[in-house]
Amino acid sequence: MTAVVYIILEIIGYIFISIGTFFLLLASIGLIRMPDVYNRMQTATKATTLGALSVLVGIGLIDLWWLPKSLILAIFIVLTAPIGASALARASYKHGVKLWKGSVVDKYKDEKEED
Amino acid sequence: MIQYYYLGSIALIAIGMYIVIAKRNLIKIILGLDIMDTGVNLLFISIGYVKNATAPIENVPGPYVDPIPQALVLTAIVIGVSVMALALSIAIGIYKKTGTLELDEILGVKK
Amino acid sequence: MDLFTIVSIILIIITVITAIIAAEMKDLLSAAIALGIMSLIVSILFYMLQAPDVAITEAAIGAALSMAVVIFAIRSTERWEK
Amino acid sequence: MKKALAIVLAILIFIVFALAFVKIPFGEKMSTYPHYYNPITNQTSNMSLPQHYLTYGKNDTGATNMVTAIVVDYRGFDTLGEVTVLFLASTGVGSLMYVENKVKKKVRRSNAVVETGSKLLFGFIILFGAYIFIHGHLTPGGGFPGGAVIASAFLLLYLAYPKFHAKHEKLSVSESIAGLTFVIVGLIGLIIAGYFLYNFLPFGLPTYLFSAGVIPLIYVAIGVKVGSELTAIVDSMMGVRE
Structure with a gap:
């Protein structure tokens, strides 16, 4: 009985890992295809976070001994990736990197005029 | 036959030496010294490596790598960064006095 | 040629290339960032040489503290090498 | 011209070092x-020095991690000297970067995400550092x-709050207490057994947290000392705001 549960968990884990790898592949394609810094940064954080989370959960499901450790790693990725991305994007905006010409929303502009 | 690890670390040492000799910017020279530091550390650790051995933590049996270079390098890295900070603060002091970081202008060498 | 050899040779080549980039950059900030990348890859090499203590130290110091100290120094002097 | 000469010299150094390392084995x-x-007993052992450490280290020091055993126990006096070098470097940076009237310029506030996130992560990172140096012997x-x-x-x-300043007085207090702990533990060993840094506490069972005698005590002291000195260095280098 337990053996069947382990096999099912392993299959689910491999499915998670394949989903994660797919998102990582999309992220790396987007890194080449996207037009400007901000869009590239979005693919490099959002898609990569999702991909890394799925890979970590998949590893935890395949070997249950690793589940707590991989969950802690996942929490830290969720905590740190957006912080770094927002700091980098803000720094590049303040440094004068232009937006892509098709961009519609520019909320930082109003804030910058207030400064 | 010389080993690739030794070649890599000696290359790092040579690059650091090249920066120290050829560049005339104080911060660049300090960066060169840091590269040399890293090269020496890598050389020490690679001398202490043993094939098919594990780290010298005796939870697991088996042959261990040489722990002495690791103990030396562990302290050398921390000393390295603090000495680099000291050198950089001296460079900042020189910049405040003379307004430049180029060695030729500080020493008054004509080109 | 086992896996250890191949991976180490690739990492060593990347290390030497980043060191050359740090040597030849006129922008001191880029040179400092190249130095940080070099430290990070050297810490991976330390881990492969079975020295986890040294790898932790190098990753914490070389990639974070040493780069921060260099960047603070560049901020209070000038950025470009003549 | 000068650049070509420097390249030639660097290549020469590379070749000389490479020739010197041909005979040294790897692995x-x-x-x-x-x-x-x-040299004390005037005998040659039947094993090399690292083998000696790896064979007898667990009985001599009680530590599981041999690197820790060498850094704190076998070469503890050396480590005291290195910590002193660190202290001197930190003092030098502090005295060189001292500015009398710190220029109170309007500093740009950082992002709300960065501020909240760093507030959240700060405790975790301190906890991780403490974990690293408390378990140093395991x-x-x-x-x-x-x-x-x-x-x-x-x-x-410092990156999240540009106005943040660690109090140098408190840093120096923690740093001095850590240094005093190191020296006092060494002196107690000198009083009890006749040599500096003698491991006078019971070893306990290996792989347990309370084992290896004075090694965890000294390593916690070193951790606090290194942490406060590096923080002081970062604070002094950050201090110049023009």
């Missing part, structure tokens, strides 16, 4: 090393990496 067994000669790590991790936590605070 050989430790039994091929020269054997350990003890797992990889120890006082030096733990102190560096603690200093990087303070670095994160």
Whole structure:
């Protein structure tokens, strides 16, 4: 009985890992295809976070001994990736990197005029 | 036959030496010294490596790598960064006095 | 040629290339960032040489503290090498 | 011209070093090393020095991590000297970067995400650093990496809050207490057994947290000392705001 549960968990884990790898592949394609810094940064954080989370959960499901450790790693990725991305994007905006010409929303502009 | 690890670390040492000799910017020279530091550390650790051995933590049996270079390098890295900070603060002091970081202008060498 | 050899040779080549980039950059900030990348890859090499203590130290110091100290120094002097 | 000369010199150094390292083996067994000669008893051991450490280290020191055993126990006096070098460097940076009237310029506030996130992460990073140096005798790590991790936590605070300043008085208090602990533990060993840094506490069972005698005590002291000194260095380098 337990053996069947382990096999099912392993299959689910491999499915998670394949989903994660797919998102990582999309992220790396987007890194080449996207037009400007901000869009590239979005693919490099959002898609990569999702991909890394799925890979970590998949590893935890395949070997249950690793589940707590991989969950802690996942929490830290969720905590740190957006912080770094927002700091980098803000720094590049303040440094004068232009937006892509098709961009519609520019909320930082109003804030910058207030400064 | 010389080993690739030794070649890599000696290359790092040579690059650091090249920066120290050829560049005339104080911060660049300090960066060169840091590269040399890293090269020496890598050389020490690679001398202490043993094939098919594990780290010298005796939870697991088996042959261990040489722990002495690791103990030396562990302290050398921390000393390295603090000495680099000291050198950089001296460079900042020189910049405040003379307004430049180029060695030729500080020493008054004509080109 | 086992896996250890191949991976180490690739990492060593990347290390030497980043060191050359740090040597030849006129922008001191880029040179400092190249130095940080070099430290990070050297810490991976330390881990492969079975020295986890040294790898932790190098990753914490070389990639974070040493780069921060260099960047603070560049901020209070000038950025470009003549 | 000068650049070409420097390149030639660097290549020459590379060749000389490479020739010097041709005969040095890589990855050989430790039994091929020269054997350990003890100058006090005037005897040559039947094993090399690292083999000696790896064979008798667990009984001599009680530590599981041999790197820790060498750094704190076998070469503890050396480590005291290195910590002194660190202290001198930190003092030098502090005295060179001292500015009398710190220029109170309007500094740009950082992002709300960064501020909240660094507030959240600060405790975790300090906890991780403390874990590294408390478990120094059992797992990889120890006082030096733990102190560096603690200093990087303070670095994160400096980046998130540009007006933040660690109080130098408090840093110097923690640093002095850690240094005093190191020296006093060594002196107690001198009183009890007649040599500096004698391991006078019971060893306990290996692989337990309370084992290895004075090694965890000294490593916690080193961790606090390195952490406060590196934080002081970062604070002094940050201090110039023009």
